[in-house]
Amino acid sequence: MDHSSKTQTEEMASLVETWLGNPATRKILSKVAVGPYNMRRMERILKLYGWDTGNALGLKERIVGKMVRGVIGQVVNKTGITEDNIKSNMKVGYWRKGLVSTLAGIGLWGPQKPFTSYAPFLVVWNSTNACNLHCRHCYQSAISRPTPDELTTAERLKVVDRLADEGVAYISLSGGEPLMRHDFFEVAERIRQRNMGLALATNGTMLTAAGAKRLAELGCSFVQVSLDGTGQTHDKFRGLDGTFDKTLKGIKNAVDAGLSTEVAMTVTSQNLDEVMEVIDITESLGAGTFMHYNFIPAGRGKEIMNKDLSPQQRESLLEKLATEGEKRNINVLSTAPQFSRVCMGGKHSISSLTHFDSIGQDQQWADEVEFLAEFVGGCGGGRLYCGLQPNGDIIPCVFLPEVLGNIRYNSLVDVWQNSDFLAKMRRRDAFKGQCSQCDYVKVCGGCRARAFGYFNDVQGPDPGCVRNATSWDELEKKVEKDSVHLL
Ligand code: SF4
Ligand code: SF4
16 A cells, blocks of 8 residues: 555645634635635745745745645644655645645635535546557547547647646546557656646556656656456457456556556456456556446447446445455555445445545544545546546546537636536535435435436436436336347
């Protein structure tokens, strides 16, 4: 487990909680943290707090800085976190950007549970529609060549600059297969130069030892490699014989380069029986995290929705994953937001705030994480994260292809703050089915992409949850009536 990132996340959460509880701080935040100018100033101040004195500060900034230090001092006293730790975390660009976006979000919208950041913390950027494989469940319906409308290298570099200027903390390069882009490392380098976090989501087959080493040198904090089963099952899912061995090699290259590596498995009824074996493989290869990817009927995935797990199958899988998470030396996570509910249900000693958080996997931190669960809020689509398409289209989540604008012409923050679609997605009290009455709606929220994929309604019920079993049954009846069998 990566203890340094755990400590960073925990400390950031403690800071935010303390600020939230103080009305005077909130009022000040709305004046000093909201807006691009204030956010840049706040970032410089946090940088100074880290004793990186590269930027000379003016009088006003020194005053705000004094206030920031005062509040941080209170946090240090209350939590017992060491000041040295906070100072060193604030030297990390994406940590500073993430904290500023959180504070500005609270200043703008107030202390909501779950909260929405001022700008997306994370943008998952589908860099290209091209892929060297042809996976059955590909949400992007990737093909062998890039599409003609994809952003050029010059445009992509400009996009990185814009995202940095607009307050995005972290970019994950995905696809298609992002390593198919000839400008992959040029863009990755620009992300590093702009002090944002960098991650890669890949099928692993093109991840050479040299490429992994270069990623490590660029400070890539995280590599996710998809593995959908053992041997032939993986090859069948991925549409090409021999893929399994190449994928394993890619994972090994990432691990050997010292990259924090995650194995991601999209689980359907076709590979459900192989989950434990893939967890074993993850552990034996030295990767730090196994991630169950929730199946979502998007892209080519729509063609195999009859292979989706039933709510009962998913629930039993999530229970097993929570048990494995307690036993194993790796993180065992799920993108199904119901995993938070399962972990919090009283049977397990680990927690899960959301699918890109792992601090609750450590049993000694699980309780401390739980008090933050409603704040972090499960599904982060359109609230903490959004997707970007190869042609610049802005979407709420890579599995939810509703076009909200285009980065060529629109400001991301403007779209993020003013989109009616995102406003609907964030209104959990308006969700349908059991989600609206569920006592876990703030910590889970259901997968909005699944609600959209199955019901064409972003506020619909997530039919993957046992609490929404009636919605699943209705869906089955409807699909059967239309002569398509869901199961
Ligand atoms: S809609 Fe939410 S839960 Fe579903 S994939 Fe997107 S971020 Fe994850
Ligand atoms: S009913 Fe909805 S909010 Fe409640 S646990 Fe299930 S998916 Fe999550």
